[in-house]
Amino acid sequence: MTHHIPEGLPDRIRHYIDGAFVDSIGGETFDVLDPVSNETYVQAAAGQRADIDLAVAAARRAFTDGPWPKLLPRQRSRVLHRIADLVEASDARLAEFETFDTGLPITQALGQAQRAAENFRFFADLIVAQSDDTYKVPGRQVNYVNRKPIGVAGLITPWNTPFMLESWKLAPALATGNTVVLKPAEFTPLSASLWAAIFEEAGVPQGVFNLVNGLGEEAGDALVKHPDVPLISFTGESRTGQVIFANAAPFLKGLSMELGGKSPAVVFADADLESALDATVFGVFSLNGERCTAGSRILVERAIYDDFVEQYAERARNIVVGDPHDPATEVGALVHPEHYDKVMSYVEIGKGEGRLVAGGGRPEGLDRGNYVAPTVFADVAPDARIFQEEIFGPVVAITPFDSDEEALALANDTKYGLAAYIWTNDLKRAHNFSQAVEAGMVWLNSNNVRDLRTPFGGVKASGLGHEGGYRSIDFYTDQQAVHITL
Numbered sequence: 001m002t003h004h005i006p007e008g009l010p011d012r013i014r015h016y017i018d019g020a021f022v023d024s025i026g027g028e029t030f031d032v033l034d035p036v037s038n039e040t041y042v043q044a045a046a047g048q049r050a051d052i053d054l055a056v057a058a059a060r061r062a063f064t065d066g067p068w069p070k071l072l073p074r075q076r077s078r079v080l081h082r083i084a085d086l087v088e089a090s091d092a093r094l095a096e097f098e099t100f101d102t103g104l105p106i107t108q109a110l111g112q113a114q115r116a117a118e119n120f121r122f123f124a125d126l127i128v129a130q131s132d133d134t135y136k137v138p139g140r141q142v143n144y145v146n147r148k149p150i151g152v153a154g155l156i157t158p159w160n161t162p163f164m165l166e167s168w169k170l171a172p173a174l175a176t177g178n179t180v181v182l183k184p185a186e187f188t189p190l191s192a193s194l195w196a197a198i199f200e201e202a203g204v205p206q207g208v209f210n211l212v213n214g215l216g217e218e219a220g221d222a223l224v225k226h227p228d229v230p231l232i233s234f235t236g237e238s239r240t241g242q243v244i245f246a247n248a249a250p251f252l253k254g255l256s257m258e259l260g261g262k263s264p265a266v267v268f269a270d271a272d273l274e275s276a277l278d279a280t281v282f283g284v285f286s287l288n289g290e291r292c293t294a295g296s297r298i299l300v301e302r303a304i305y306d307d308f309v310e311q312y313a314e315r316a317r318n319i320v321v322g323d324p325h326d327p328a329t330e331v332g333a334l335v336h337p338e339h340y341d342k343v344m345s346y347v348e349i350g351k352g353e354g355r356l357v358a359g360g361g362r363p364e365g366l367d368r369g370n371y372v373a374p375t376v377f378a379d380v381a382p383d384a385r386i387f388q389e390e391i392f393g394p395v396v397a398i399t400p401f402d403s404d405e406e407a408l409a410l411a412n413d414t415k416y417g418l419a420a421y422i423w424t425n426d427l428k429r430a431h432n433f434s435q436a437v438e439a440g441m442v443w444l445n446s447n448n449v450r451d452l453r454t455p456f457g458g459v460k461a462s463g464l465g466h467e468g469g470y471r472s473i474d475f476y477t478d479q480q481a482v483h484i485t486l
């Protein structure tokens with residue numbers, strides 16, 4: 001198979017601190033692999049505590065002495081809109097990088113720049129429209145709210161759609177006047193290296209944006225434990241979230257955590273079956289199944305169960321797995337051999353827990369690269385590991401139910417609570433089920449489409465706090481009450 005290697009790859013991935021690309025002080029590096037050849041294509045600087053210290057100091061200076069926090073919202077908004085334009089214009093280049101580094105199908109990597117740009121535009125507009133409360137006690141007092149940026153925000157991000165998820169934190173953190181240190185995921189550092197030039201060209205002042213590459217246990221850990229970083233916004237595994245929560249506790253840091261999921265897609269017998277099939281196939285197999293909100297447990301009402309399973313398996317078998325750069329590809333290569341091994345181990349576990357109806361291993365003809373055939377297990381019991389644990393790959397568990405009550409009990413029977421998808425044409429049931437399901441986000445008869453004004457986040461082990469709309473503004477600012485006696 002041909003393997004597309006983008007032109008103009010950097011010869012080294014460096015940190016970006018105080019307006020300059022730099023190596024780690026001690027020269028430490030780590031290997032970055034591409035998921036098709038699994039060969040090292042570049043070395044990246046491996047940030048240590050000393051590198052984080054430098055980045056935080058630069059961000060701190062830019063916050064205390066620089067213009068950024070003091071700009072009028074309209075002035076920052078203009079810079080953010082310029083960032084959005086530049087990001088949008090880089091779509092093809094970004095998609096090529098993301099596909100090469102993450103293994104995402106090129107057709108799904110295209111458009112990530114639009115989503116990233118939209119995050120900047122949205123918060124650029126929101127800060128201009130922002131109004132804060134004023135209260136009057138007639139004849140006695142006027143009390144108002146003073147909103148202030150907090151300082152240096154530490155942003156720690158995962159490897160699935162890395163650039164877009166970075167933008168989801170960078171945009172509100174910068175819009176509100178904070179300065180930042182970004183620590184991107186070590187599996188996929190390539191696209192993050194594009195930010196520096198974009199921010200420079202858009203006019204972000206020196207020191208406002210800093211990037212430190214490196215391992216979570218080194219660079220990420222140092223950022224979490226740095227006393228001059230009052231905020232940590234983290235997206236990643238629930239287990240890592242617990243570690244960060246504990247490490248941030250002595251400092252009483254502000255934490256926003258977007259964590260793992262095992263989201264149910266519940267299909268009732270009265271649903272529009274074609275739409276439900278299309279959406280539930282897309283919901284777990286798009287983005288290689290490496291999607292936090294994947295509908296990775298499908299609960300199907302008994303009356304349509306056999307028919308659903310048969311049609312679902314048929315569709316899964318027809319999914320085109322292949323070279324991520326090929327526009328015909330629908331599932332590409334998983335991000336890294338370690339992750340591939342994890343997903344494959346669940347495929348093997350699943351063979352003892354459910355009825356394999358599609359996939360179940362490597363697709364034929366793909367001998368190298370992290371390829372996993374879209375895999376469907378039916379008749380999966382709720383105590384199965386493949387029902388309970390996040391696999392984060394193209395693997396789905398299907399389970400029948402007989403009543404609304406049973407569907408709800410099954411939907412809620414995991415430690416996670418990120419998303420839920422409900423397919424029914426019964427209006428009352430749809431709303432009552434949404435109310436009762438333990439999920440931060442519900443999509444009714446709908447694909448996973450985001451509205452940036454709505455809360456984004458999970459309940460239970462899927463997260464802490466919600467971002468989206470004014471909630472992001474709240475997280476990245478302090479609200480001070482000012483009281484005036486008349």
Ligand code: NAD
Binds near residue numbers: 215257392
């Ligand atoms: P991960 O938790 O392994 O790593 C995420 C980031 O945390 C990386 O940058 C990593 O280097 C860093 N990190 C690791 N250990 C750390 C530590 N001790 N201190 C500080 N930083 C540390 O997650 P991942 O494998 O990169 O991403 C996949 C996970 O992310 C899945 O569980 C997925 O569901 C979740 N995710 C959630 C959302 C959401 O919005 N809820 C979105 C995307 C991904």
